[in-house]
Amino acid sequence: MDILELESFLPYRLYRLADAVSHEFSKIYKHRHGLTRPEWRTLAGLGQRGTMTATALGEQSAMHKTKVSRAVAELERRRWLTRTPDENDRRIEHLTLTKAGLAAYREMVPLAKAFERELLARLGAEEQAAIVSGVAALEAKLTLG
């Protein structure tokens, strides 16, 4: 009979791996500031780009618009970001980190980079190249977002 070996099945392996890595990383922003993943991504997006609309945030960080909406509301509640209405289109609001938001972002960036560095450091040079280029190759073939 034809069976499927789950442990070798790429979609499963990929998911499991991503889940483990993501969960490990989440400890950092969860522990440090009690952020959820959508909140962390919002912080990261705004920190990186400076100012964005909620829609742009959703596209950049692959989040459903309700997630963005809720994350933005929470970061606003914390006074980590402010909303500025668009001059020409009153539906749009431009989101920007406050001093406090930026401070949190500046604190998170080195931790994130260290995490990635240490993750890759566990691998040999060829293995590092393999995972990075393999992910890039698949990304390129899929319609992400």
Added chain:
Amino acid sequence: MDILELESFLPYRLYRLADAVSHEFSKIYKHRHGLTRPEWRTLAGLGQRGTMTATALGEQSAMHKTKVSRAVAELERRRWLTRTPDENDRRIEHLTLTKAGLAAYREMVPLAKAFERELLARLGAEEQAAIVSGVAALEAKLTLG
């Protein structure tokens, strides 16, 4: 100022990629039988191994025990599996697919394999090797589960 480029950040890329692949694949079992992911994994686990306890299922397929419990309950409701109490330890139940469950499994296996094949077929030979060995390398370095 030091910024983090989210689009290049490996944990994020990995998660996004796995999510996209998994979501694409989920269409198959969702559309075909209206299964959730935990239910599909339960089916896959039992189809592959024949008989397992709920705990073993959770370990094999990286699922929280409440997920397993619920998935098993649903598959039982569908009469796709049966529970057999252990002779010596009355806490344990051995789970086995019924004819109907096995039929569904047999139908899913070729679809799953085709999905994986076609996913990899989009890549060149080296890219395929890269993603597979890259994932394997990271798996080996992480405590999965």
Added chain:
DNA sequence: TTTCAATGGTTACAAATGAAACCAATTTGG
């Protein structure tokens, strides 16, 4: 034994999520 800790599994509750409905503002096509 009798008690206490551990194990297999389920359930209750709260939080996170997604789909769809929704509101407001804007654009488009007659």
Added chain:
DNA sequence: CCAAATTGGTTTCATTTGTAACCATTGAAA
């Protein structure tokens, strides 16, 4: 112009999920 469709964003509701409490059974220790 003006109705209809679109867009940015929020809210409601049902579903999914995880944490923790729980029940029953077994194992270990005293």
